[in-house]
Amino acid sequence: MAMVNKTRNMLEGLVKEGSFKWLTKKQSAFDEDIEDMERSPSAGKNWLPELSLTANVVVRRCSKILGLSLCQLRENFDAEVSDFLKHQSSFARNFLEYCCFLALAWSIHVNGYLDDKKFRRLTFDMMVAWEFPEASSEPYLHADDDVTVGVEAFSRISPAVPVVADVVVSDKIFEVLAGSSSNRLRFSVYDKYLIRLERAIRRLQSQSESSLLSSIRAVRGEKILEVDGTVTTQPVLEHVGTSAWPGRLTLTDHALYFEALFVVSYDKAKSYDLADDLQQVVKPELTGPWGTRLFDKAVLYKSSALLEPVVVEFPELKGHTRRDYWLAIIREVLYAHRFVLKFRISGLEREEVLLKAIFGIMRVQALKEMSFTQPLCFDALLMFNVCDQLPLGDLILEELVNTLASGKMDKKNAGAPRNGVYSSSALSIASNLGFSIGKSWGLVNGSGPVVGEITVGEMTPLEKAVKEARCSYENVVLAQATVDGVKVDGIDTNLAVMKEVLSPMTEIWNWLVFLFSWEEPSKSLAFCLVFTCIICKGWLSYALAALFIFFAVFMLLTRYFGQGMPIDELKVTAPPPMNTMEQLLAVQNSISQAEELIQDGNILLLKCRALLLSIFPQATERVAIAFLVLALLLALLPVRYIFLLVFLETFTRYSPLRRPSTERWMRRLRDWWFSIPAAPVILERVNQDKKKR
Known part of the structure; x- marks a missing residue:
């Protein structure tokens, strides 16, 4: 009894002193709970001294939902x-999460729970309490006394209701919702989001229950998504x-349908499958009048069937938001299937995956x-x-497979105690949203939630994989920012940058050419002897390993001694600017040079074809004899000596002793x-009439 009076006096004192001013500014659910706790004869039993006021109020609400007392919750925990x-x-925080997850798992089994403002307020208050769970903490107040929550609280509590958020994208949803309020989420925005989400669910229900494409959708139990x-x-x-033809586009959880519009009705629907493995490609596409590529407002669908x-365009006056939206949701269904x-998922686990995409x-x-x-x-x-x-996105999918497999094992071992308390799965709440997925839904009702x-109190392997992928993505973003910063316009400017970047390699190449030319016989002879010794001793692999070790040591020393020092920027001398006529002439010259290179390549290939087909028999005989000699050398000589012969023949080609004979043989070879x-070659030009509709 003394404990009860002590708790009641403490609550009354806090209210009189104004410590709960942010709660008592107007009558709210918090006020009602506090008053109930004051008037309750068992006030001491409804209060945990380790928890903050907000956490105690939330835990009390959870206990009412579960029909358990605080003592029973503590014992179960x-x-x-x-x-x-x-x-x-x-x-x-762990006890608060335990109560919240249990209460939410119970609450979401009530039809239309998103339409209940008390439920929406409860989930938001859970986030507030999660940020300030301990007795020593107090909620953060804004100037307008509007309590807000951060991304960690949102990402922790909201995925407990799978339709509200997902572990993989919860932080991005928070960024959208809190983008206009300094990355702190207000209840007004959160409440509006859940109301819109409830409308989206109702729209999906009404569309799926309508007669639109009902005969086609009935085969696989498809749901209309958009x-x-x-x-x-x-x-x-x-x-x-x-030509372009207007019509109605419908996306289901298995396919995409287009119905061409006639005068008063629609034509028979064309089906573009997304569920089977048909090597589908869905990507943005440019469209325009008479086959031109001007407007970036279309989606291209391609498959082996x-x-x-197929190109579907979404015209709009400004931007391409409609196209981006449709491209994203079509890909979401395609990637889910x-x-x-890929992982051969079937049964209830398959329905779970499709539900994630639909949510x-x-x-x-x-x-x-x-x-x-x-x-x-x-x-x-x-x-x-x-x-x-995402980089490492495949690891997220692998962990998702493991999560689904864990849920399957938990169903088989329903009577065994579970290690930890998990939030509800998407499949466990689908029936309470008023719709089902596929034909196997009847097996789910009453069978308990999937993991x-x-x-x-801890991160699951899926959450760890998501966190690791996010960190990798941040590194990719930083690297991509540097890439975008060094991009320059103009062919001549890019060539100047490339020339400067490759200048060390150019110097090494010039040095090798200098040695091969034997302009200074002593240096060339020394290089030839050293390299010949390396090949004869079989040290070529060691020489290559030493080269890699040199690069590794150089990079490590640079990293060690270069910490904290500014990065040396590459200085490139920009070429002089060109006017429009000079640019056109430069482009024309580049095209002419490219055409000449292609012609030379074609001539080389056609002459090789002539040798293979013995169009010039005498030359073919010489090439065949050369191939036979080369084959004998490869078969009889060790690889080491073949390397040695190739090196000596190539390196000593322009030595003082061999230069005259080399020039003579090169002249004969060219002739x-x-x-x-x-x-x-015969060019056949076929005139094909363009398809018209």
Whole structure:
């Protein structure tokens, strides 16, 4: 009884002193909970001294949802989690996570939970409490007394409701939501996001239950994810040859459908499959009138089942946001099915993967409906798009496979105790959103949740893989920034930069040419003797190893002695600027030189063809005899001596003793080569009529 009075007096004193001013500014759920805790005869039992006020209020709400007292929650926590999670330094946050995950796993089994403002407020308060779980901590206050949360709290709590966020993209969702408030998320923005998400879910339900493509979708139980082209101000055009035809574009969780628009109805739907392995390619494409490539507003779809690629254009006056959105969601479905096929995932695990892709698309739809000053990067908000682009993204997918496999094992061992408490999976809450996936959904209801992606008090292997990939991506971004900074315009300027970068290699090459020319016989002879000795002794591999060791030692010494010193910038002398006429002439000369090189290459290939086909028999006999001699040398002589012969013949070719004979033999070889005719070529020009519709 003394403990009860002490707790009640402490709460009353804090309220009178104004310590809860940020909570008591207006009547709120916090006020009601505090008053209940004051009036409750068991106030001491509803309060943990290790937790902050915010955390105690959130834990009390969780206990009401679960129908368990605080003592029962504490006993269950001690019984289910490992000992290191009970340590005093991390107990407050771990116990809070335990209560939050259990309460959320229970709450999301109620239909329409996203439409309940109390649920939306509860999840946000969980994030606030997660940031300040200990009794010594207090919530961070803004000037307008609006409590906000950071990215760590959002990324920890929101993935516990899979439709709200995903472990892989939770930080990017937070960046979008908190971009206008100094990277701190306000409840008003978060609440608006969940409301839009609820609308996206309802729209998906209504579209999937409609008669649109019902006969086609019934075969695989496909769900309609997006429809476009039904509004005249935002048409969708399918390009066939030089013509474009308007129509309605529909994306499901298995395929893409286009229905050409006639006068009063739509034509039969064309299906472009995304689920089977047809070597599909989906990428942005340029379109324009009469087959020109002017406007970057289209998506190209290509597969082995089609004779020619399909181009779908999304016209708009400014930018290409519609195209980017459709490109991202089409790729998300495609990449999800590729993931399923690559790892041979089937059954409920396959449905789980498809649900992740669907939830990601619904989140993008919700964010797209909100007004943001910055344009959305749709690829960064979709899980499988991110895994395809991130370095080490394949490791994330491998860990996701392991997570799905763990869920399968937990279902088989349903009676065994689990090591840790996990959040709910996407598949475990799909029925409560009012829709099902595929034909095997009936096996899920009542069978318990699959293992989620986060666990109490520690990082799962999936979270570790995501963190490692993010760190690698940051390094890639920094490196790419330097790459973008050194890009210059103009062929002559780029050639000048390349020449300066390759100047050390050019000097080495000039030195080797100098030795091969025997302008100073003593240096050339010394080099020849040293290299001959290396080849004869079989030290060629050691010489190559010594070269690599030299480079490694040089780089390590440079790194050690160059720490903290500014990087020496490469100084390049820019070529003089050229006017338009000079640039055109330079381009023309470059094209002419390239054409000459291609012609010389074709002549070389045609003469080789003539030798192989014995168009010039005498030359063919000589080449055949040379090949036979070369084959005998390769078969009889050791490789070491072959290297030695090649080196001596090449290096001593212009020595004082061999120079006259070399010049004479090179002249004979050139005359012989010029005497070989080229194989005949006939050019056939076929006039093909362009396809028109």
